[in-house]
Amino acid sequence: MNFKTVSGFDFSGKRVLVRIGLDSPFDPEKKRIRDNDRLVEHGRLLGQLASKKAMVVAIGHQSRPGKPDFTDTSQHAGFLSKHAGRSVRFVPDVCGSMAIAAIKAMKPGQIILLDNARKVKGEMDVLPPKEHAKNRLVRALQPLFDVYVNNAFSNCHRSHASMVGFTGLPRLAGPLVVAEVEAAEKAKKHVSRPNIYIMGGLKIFDYFDLIEKSLADGTVDKILASGTLGELCLIASGSKLGKKEDFLGKKDSLAKKSLLDLLPKVKGLLKKYPDRFELPIDLAEDLDGKRHEILVSELPSNHVIWDIGKRTAEAFADIIKGAKTIYLKGSPGDYRIKGFSRGSEIIIKAIASATDSGAYSLIGGGSAADIVDRYSSQERFSHISLAGGAFMEYMAGKGLPGLDVLERK
Numbered sequence: 001m002n003f004k005t006v007s008g009f010d011f012s013g014k015r016v017l018v019r020i021g022l023d024s025p026f027d028p029e030k031k032r033i034r035d036n037d038r039l040v041e042h043g044r045l046l047g048q049l050a051s052k053k054a055m056v057v058a059i060g061h062q063s064r065p066g067k068p069d070f071t072d073t074s075q076h077a078g079f080l081s082k083h084a085g086r087s088v089r090f091v092p093d094v095c096g097s098m099a100i101a102a103i104k105a106m107k108p109g110q111i112i113l114l115d116n117a118r119k120v121k122g123e124m125d126v127l128p129p130k131e132h133a134k135n136r137l138v139r140a141l142q143p144l145f146d147v148y149v150n151n152a153f154s155n156c157h158r159s160h161a162s163m164v165g166f167t168g169l170p171r172l173a174g175p176l177v178v179a180e181v182e183a184a185e186k187a188k189k190h191v192s193r194p195n196i197y198i199m200g201g202l203k204i205f206d207y208f209d210l211i212e213k214s215l216a217d218g219t220v221d222k223i224l225a226s227g228t229l230g231e232l233c234l235i236a237s238g239s240k241l242g243k244k245e246d247f248l249g250k251k252d253s254l255a256k257k258s259l260l261d262l263l264p265k266v267k268g269l270l271k272k273y274p275d276r277f278e279l280p281i282d283l284a285e286d287l288d289g290k291r292h293e294i295l296v297s298e299l300p301s302n303h304v305i306w307d308i309g310k311r312t313a314e315a316f317a318d319i320i321k322g323a324k325t326i327y328l329k330g331s332p333g334d335y336r337i338k339g340f341s342r343g344s345e346i347i348i349k350a351i352a353s354a355t356d357s358g359a360y361s362l363i364g365g366g367s368a369a370d371i372v373d374r375y376s377s378q379e380r381f382s383h384i385s386l387a388g389g390a391f392m393e394y395m396a397g398k399g400l401p402g403l404d405v406l407e408r409k
Contacts, residue, residue: 002408002409003172003173003177003178003181003403003406003407003408003409004170004171004172004173004406004407004408004409005172005173005174005175005178006045006049006149006172006173006174006175009147009172011049011052011053011054011147012052012053012054012108013053013054013055013108014054014055014146014147015054015055015057015103015106015144015145015146015147016049016054016055016056016057016145016146016147016148016149017057017059017141017144017145017147017148017149017166017169018042018045018046018049018056018057018058018059018148018149018151018174019058019059019060019148019149019150019151019152019155019162019163020038020042020045020046020058020059020060020151020152021038021042021060021151021152021153021154021155021176021386021387022038022039022042022060022061022062022073022076022116023038023061023062023063023154024036024038024039024062024076026062026063026068026069026071028068028069031071032075033062033069033071033075033076033079035079035082037369037384037386038154038386039076039079039080039083040083041083041151041175041176041386042058042060042080042083042151042176043079043080043081043082043083043084043088044083044084045149045151045174045175045176046058046080046084046088046111047083047084047085047086047111049111049149050084050086050109050110050111051109053108053109054108054109055103055106055107055108055109055110056110056111056112057103057106057111057112057113057114057145058080058088058111058112058113058114059094059113059114059117059141059162060073060076060113060116060117060152060162061073061116061117061118061123061155061162062076062116062118063118064118064124065118065119070116070118071116072090072092072115072116073090073113073114073115073116074090074092076090076113077089077090077113080111080113084111086109086111087110087111088111088112088113089102089110089111089112089113090112090113090115091112091113091114091115092115093114093115094114094115094116094117094119094120094137095114095120095136095137095140095141096140099114099115099140099141100140100141100144103141103144104144117137117161117162120135120136120137120161121136122135122136122137122161123135123137123160123161123162124158124160125160125161126158126159126160127159127161128159128164129159129164129165129167129401129405130167132159132160132161132164132165133165133166133167133168135161135165137161137162137165138161138162138165138166141166142165142166142168142169145166145169146169146170147169147170147171147172148166148169148170148171148172149171149172149173149174150163150171150172150173150174150177150402150406151173151174151175151176151177152174152176152177152402153176153177153180153181153386153387153390153391153402154365154386154387154388154390155387155390155402156177156387156390156394156400156401156402156403157389157390157393157394157398157400157401157402158401158402159401159402163401163402163405164401164402164404164405167405170407171405171406171407172406172407173403173406176386177403177406179383180385180386180387180390180391180394181394181403183362183382183383183385184362184391184394184395186360187325187327187360187362187395188219188395188397191219191325192324192325192359192360193221193324193325194221194222194322194323194324194325195219195220195221195323195324195325195326195327196220196221196222196223196224196319196320196323196325196326196327197211197214197220197222197223197224197327197328197329198223198224198226198316198320198326198327198328198329198332198347198351199211199223199224199225199226199227199229199329199330200226200227200228200229200230200328200329200330200331200332200333200344200367200368201227201228201229201329201330201331201366201367201368202227202228202330202334203228203252203255203259204227204228204229204232204259204262204330205252205255205257205259205262206389206392206393207229207329207392208262208265209392209393209396209398210392210393210395210396211223211269212269213396213397214396215269215272215273215276220276221276222276222277222278222319222323223276223277223278224278224316224319224320225277225278225279225280226280226308226312226316226330226332226333226343226347227330227331227332227333228248228259229266229330230279230280230308230332231244231248231280231305232248232259232260232262232263232266233266233270233277233279234279234280234296234299235260235263235266236263236266236267236270237270237279239296239299239300240299240300241299241300241301241305242299242300242301242302242303243300243301243302243303243304243305244301244304244305245260247304248260278315278316278319279296280296280308280309280312281295281296281309281311281312281315282294282295282296282308282309282310282311282312283296283299283301283305283307283308283309283312284305284306284307284308284309284310284333284339284340284342284343285301285303285304285305285306286303286304286305286306286337286339286340287303290339291307291339291340291342293309293310293311294309295309306333306334306337306340307332307333307334307335307340307341307342307343307344308332308333308343309343310342310343310346312343313332313342313343313346313347314346316332316346316347316350317346317347317349317350320347320350320351320354321350321353321354321357323354323359324358324359324360325359325360325361325362326351326354326355326359326360326361326362327361327362327364327395328347328348328351328361328362328363328364328368329364329368329388329392330364330366330367330368331344331367331368331370331371332344332347335367335370335371335374341371341374341375344371344374344375345371345374345375347371348371348372348374348375348376349375349376351363351381352376352377352380352381355380355381355382356380359382360382361381361382361383362381362382362383362385363381363383363384363385364385364388364391364392365384365385365386365387365388365391366388369384369385369386372384390402
C-alpha cells in the first residue's frame with residue numbers, strides 16, 4: 001500500500017476535514033441509531049487527531065434521502081464523543097453559514113461533526129473529481145482546511161463529492177482505510193489453499209464481479225452457496241422453491257431488477273464451474289411461526305424459507321475446518337428471525353475454530369460482522385471488515401474512486 005497516511009503528519013494547529021462512515025443500524029420504532037464498530041473506530045481517530053492539537057471536523061452520512069433511516073447526525077455525535085474520549089459537537093448544517101462560522105471559531109483540540117452530507121444537492125452524483133470540485137459542499141469547505149483525511153473505506157467505491165472532490169488539499173488515508181486495504185491485499189496476494197468463500201446474504205447484486213474473477217483465475221477452490229445465492233443455485237439446478245420464489249421475484253428499488261433476474265448468470269457459472277460450488281442439501285422454512293427443516297428433494301414449499309438446514313450447515317462446517325483461507329460475505333440465513341439463526345451460528349463457529357487452527361479468515365462486514373458479535377468474539381478472526389460493497393469490489397480488483405484520489409508516497 002503506497003498511500004500517504006496520518007502516521008507522521010504534523011497536525012498541530014491544522015484544520016482537518018475527516019470523511020468518516022456513519023451508516024449505522026437504525027431502530028425504526030424508536031427512531032434511534034445503535035452504536036457500532038464503525039463509530040468506535042472513527043471516534044478513536046477523531047480523539048487521536050484532537051489530542052495532537054488539531055481542529056477536527058468530521059463529515060459523513062446516514063442512509064440516503066427517502067429511506068426511513070435517513071436522519072441527521074446528532075445521535076452519531078453522542079456515540080463519537082464516547083469513543084473519542086472528548087466532546088464531539090454536532091452542527092446542524094453541512095456547508096452553509098452556520099457550519100462555516102463554527103469551523104472558523106474552532107480552537108486546537110476541538111471536534112465538530114457536520115450534518116448528513118447527503119442533504120447537500122449533488123453529493124451523491126457519480127462524477128469525476130474535477131466535476132465534484134465545483135460542488136457547493138467542496139467549494140464552501142475546502143478553503144477552510146489544511147488537510148483532508150479519508151477514513152471511510154466503506155464509501156470508497158462511491159465517486160461522491162465528499163469522497164473525491166477535495167483535490168485542492170493534501171489527502172491522507174486514515175487508519176481504517178489502511179487496515180481494510182492491507183487485509184484485502186493479504187487475501188489477494190498471499191492466499192493459502194484451500195481458499196473458500198461462504199456467500200450468503202439477501203441482496204447479492206454486487207457479488208458477481210468477485211465470484212466471476214475468482215473462479216476464472218482459480219483463486220477460489222470452493223464457494224459454499226447459502227442465503228439468496230444458495231436459493232438461486234438450487235433453482236438454476238432445476239429445483240422449485242415454491243413460495244420463496246415470489247419473494248425473490250420482487251423488483252429491488254435500487255437495483256431496478258429482481259433477484260430472479262440473476263438466474264441466467266448463476267446458471268452460466270454452475271455450468272462452467274460445476275465442481276466449485278457447494279449447494280444446500282436441506283433448508284429451514286417457517287411453519288406456523290416455527291422452524292421446520294426440509295430436504296431439497298422435498299421442494300417446493302408452501303412456506304417461506306429463511307435459513308439453510310442443519311445438515312447443510314454441518315456439511316459446510318466440515319469443509320471450513322479444512323480451509324486455510326476463508327471469506328464470509330453475508331449471513332447464511334436470516335438470523336434476526338427467532339428460530340432461524342442455526343445456520344449462521346454453526347458457520348461462524350466453524351470459521352472461528354478454523355482460525356484458531358491457523359486459517360486466515362476475512363469477515364465481509366454488514367450481517368457477517370453482526371453474527372460474529374452474536375455467536376463468537378472478534379478476536380477469533382483475522383480481519384472483520386467494516387465495509388461491505390467497497391471491500392468486495394477491492395477484492396475483485398476494481399478501482400475505488402475514494403482511494404484513487406489519495407496522495408501516494
